[in-house]
Amino acid sequence: MRTGTLFIVAAPSGAGKTSLTRALLEGDPNLVLSVSYTSRAPRPHEVDGVHYHFVSRAEFEAMVARGEFFEHAVVHGDLKGTARVPVGRALAQGKDVLLEIDWQGARLVRAQMPEAVGLFILPPSRAELERRLRARATDSEATIQRRLADAHADLAHATEFDYVIVNDDFATALAQMREIVASRRVGCALSAPGHSELLAQLLNST
Numbered sequence: 001m002r003t004g005t006l007f008i009v010a011a012p013s014g015a016g017k018t019s020l021t022r023a024l025l026e027g028d029p030n031l032v033l034s035v036s037y038t039s040r041a042p043r044p045h046e047v048d049g050v051h052y053h054f055v056s057r058a059e060f061e062a063m064v065a066r067g068e069f070f071e072h073a074v075v076h077g078d079l080k081g082t083a084r085v086p087v088g089r090a091l092a093q094g095k096d097v098l099l100e101i102d103w104q105g106a107r108l109v110r111a112q113m114p115e116a117v118g119l120f121i122l123p124p125s126r127a128e129l130e131r132r133l134r135a136r137a138t139d140s141e142a143t144i145q146r147r148l149a150d151a152h153a154d155l156a157h158a159t160e161f162d163y164v165i166v167n168d169d170f171a172t173a174l175a176q177m178r179e180i181v182a183s184r185r186v187g188c189a190l191s192a193p194g195h196s197e198l199l200a201q202l203l204n205s206t
Contacts, residue, residue, distance in 0.1 A: 004091040005184050006113055007031075008099045008106045008161075011121035012151035014133040016167040020121060021100055023170075024177050031181065032090050034099040037063070040078035053083075071101070071108035082109065096181065103157035117184055118161035119177065122195060124168035126151075126205040155202050164195050 011017035025031055035049060039057040048054050055063070060079045064072055072081030082099060090097050099109065103120075110116050123129040129151060133144050158164055163180055167173040183190045 002094050002185075004030075004094050004096045005181075006087065006091060006097050006099060006109075006116040007119060007181065007184075008101060008109060008116050009119045009121065010101060010103050010106050010154070010157075010161065011167075012123070012129065012154040013147040014129045014151070015121045015123045016132070016170065016173070017100060017121045019170070020167060020174055020177060021098055023174050024181070025098065027178070028096075028181065030094075031096045031098055034082060034087050034090075034097050036080055037069075037072075037083055038075075038078055038080045052080075070112060071105040073105065096185070103154060103160065107157075107160065117163070117180070119163045119165060119180065120158040120161035121173070122155070122158065122164060122166045122198060122202065124166055124198070126202060128168075129202075152203065155199065158199055163190075164193070164199070166195055166198060 009017055009021055021033070025033055035051070035053055037053045037055055037060060039055060039060040042048060042052070042054050046052065046054075057079060060072075060081070063069060063083070064079075064081070068083055068085065069081040070084055070087070072079060074080075082101065082105065087097050087099070099106075101109070106118055110118065123132070126148075130144070130148060133139065133147055139147070163176075165173050165176050180190060
């Protein structure tokens with residue numbers, strides 16, 4: 001049986017990572033999402049095992065002590081991490097696994113699984129990134145400004161990933177992601193444009 005591939009997807013907030021990954025998952029039964037563990041309480045709409053695996057802080061810390069995470073971090077005061085066993089089980093079953101994570105987590109995971117494939121999603125411009133963040137209508141102005149500031153740190157690490165995809169047209173970006181997954185399944189790697197000019201513009205404007 002073919003061993004699955006771990007695909008790691010990262011992006012600054014507002015680039016459209018979540019929408020793209022959800023669409024990618026819906027069209028591919030052999031691709032599964034890695035569900036992170038968190039020590040925070042579930043929000044009203046969240047389902048355990050679907051949005052996150054919700055555990056107590058003590059249980060999370062015990063998992064850390066047992067070395068059960070590829071990576072873990074403190075996020076807004078709560079613990080969040082990617083467990084080894086579910087990912088390894090799915091890969092052994094021939095499933096490809098999709099992991100949504102930031103560049104720091106991606107670096108830690110790839111240090112342990114260098115065969116993982118990294119995809120980084122870029123917005124087409126800083127103005128569009130800000131427009132998308134404001135279009136959510138759920139964040140305060142302070143939160144929006146913090147996310148825009150954080151975007152610079154995220155973008156500075158885009159070149160660490162195997163593929164850089166510009167989410168200007170959603171359908172085109174999704175098609176590119178599907179093509180990358182399909183090519184890896186047959187054992188070949190597509191050429192990977194780095195979009196260096198756009199990346200330089202984004203770094204200079206954030």
